[in-house]
Amino acid sequence: MKGRVIKSTGSWYIVQTDAGIINARLRGKFKQDDLKLTNPIAVGDYVEVKKEEDQPTSVITDILPRENYIIRKSTRKAHFSHILASNIDQAYLIITLKNPRTSLGFIDRFLVSTESFRIPAMILVNKMDVGYKEKDMEYLQDIKDIYPPLGYPVLEISALHAADLQQQFMPLLKGKTTLLSGHSGVGKSTFLNKIIPEAGQFTQEISKFSSKGVHTTTFAEMFPIENGGYLIDTPGIKEFGILDIGEFELSHYFVEMRKYLGQCRYNNCQHINEPGCVVLQKLEEGYIHPYRYDSYVKILFEEDDRR
Ligand SMILES: Nc1nc2c(ncn2[C@@H]2O[C@H](COP(=O)(O)OP(=O)(O)O)[C@@H](O)[C@H]2O)c(=O)[nH]1
Ligand SMILES: [Mg+2]
Ligand SMILES: [Zn+2]
Structure with a gap:
């Protein structure tokens, strides 16, 4: 079966x-x-x-063979990985502007992991009902400037408003397996419970099955949506893993770099300081956002912290 x-x-x-x-x-x-x-x-x-x-x-x-998966891992070269979830149709990254502020680096790591399997991704800026200072709003503006042109929609939401959420998201979630990710405290579970009010009940019934009734927060949990589809709630993660992506492969998962690849003078160009690098040229010309390039360099050079 x-x-x-x-x-x-x-x-x-x-x-x-x-x-x-x-x-x-x-x-x-x-x-x-x-x-x-x-x-x-x-x-x-x-x-x-x-x-x-x-x-x-x-x-x-x-x-059965996995179509795709998202892993949690400390760094690009760490030796062991934990699969958070598999066979995902779309991924929502829930972020907040403060308490905690989700960094651009975190967003970019997430997008590299989804992009490596071409999983469509969207950024939900939650807690928009809270009042923000000007510097937080500037940060929001950066996010809105950077991501939508790359094909990652940015939506401002408040997970406290159930009716709005249902109306807005039900059509998008129907029939699909959707992963909810983001730091602890950004509102993933709140979002899920607003979309699927029976989720809490479901968890209780399910835990009766597990002989020891263990409640674990280290694993993801998947909830059926009434009209078909699933939402996957994930535990708070510090960083997303990027599984065995070689240094020459990484730029393929930055969509704005991907289109220039193969145009650099050297075919093993890492786009750092090589002569004739088209990525550096496009960065200079403003076609690649400096914050995104910065994330690229950080991911490329990160060390394996397990050694
Ligand atoms: N003001 C406000 N608080 C929210 C919102 N969404 C979630 N919260 C609160 O943020 C806290 C963390 O939410 P939770 O869903 O547990 O976050 P998770 O760790 O990502 O699952 C809770 O106290 C929520 O009530 C929102 O849109 N606005
Ligand atoms: Mg939660
Ligand atoms: Zn290059």
């Missing part, structure tokens, strides 16, 4: 199947290509499950 993993506690998996929601565990080990993962099965995975003989539980016997 096929199903989709909607929650994981590390050792138990909640799987939604045509026959309802079941509790399954993993038997044996799965080969995961070359991925070094701390979790073999992630929320969003499509799996094959089989009922255990003489037991109320089931076993995951196979995992």
Whole structure:
């Protein structure tokens, strides 16, 4: 029987199947290509499950190939990764202007991870009901200047306003698996609960399945939307991982650089100080935003902090 993993506690998996929601565990080990993962099965995975003989539980016997996934990892070169969620149709990054302020660097890392799988991404600036100082509004203006021209819509919202949110987002969420990401405290869970008011209830029912009733915040959780589709709530993350992206590959995931690639004099150009670099030229001419270039350089040169 096929199903989709909607929650994981590390050792138990909640799987939604045509026959309802079941509790399954993993038997044996799965080969995961070359991925070094701390979790073999992630929320969003499509799996094959089989009922255990003489037991109320089931076993995951196979995992279907992932269309895409988002990982959490400390740096580009860190050795182990944790898949937050897989098989995502679109990703919403929820950010706030203060308490905490989401940095441009964080936004760009997120966009590199979604871009590497061409997952459409949108930035939701939450808590717009709060009064902001001029410097915060300038920051918002930067965000609105930088991202929409690159194809990442920026929407200003307040997760406190349920009716507005439902009206605005239901059509966009319908039939799709949508990932909600962002720092702790930006309002992911609030947003989710406004869109899916039964979410809290759902979590309670689901936790009855997990034998130990463990409540874990290290894993993502997926909630069915009434008219089809899913929202994935993720735990607060410090940084997004960018899985094994080579140094010559990174610029492919900066959409504004991608179109100039192959035009640099050297085909192994890293766009740092090489002569005849078209990316540097476009930066100079103002076609590439200096803040975005800055993020590119930071990601390119970051060190593996696990060594
Ligand atoms: N003023 C205001 N507060 C909000 C808004 N959205 C969330 N919050 C509050 O911010 C805090 C963190 O929200 P939560 O949804 O738990 O954030 P999460 O960690 O991203 O899941 C809570 O106290 C929420 O009530 C908003 O749009 N406006
Ligand atoms: Mg939350
Ligand atoms: Zn170059």
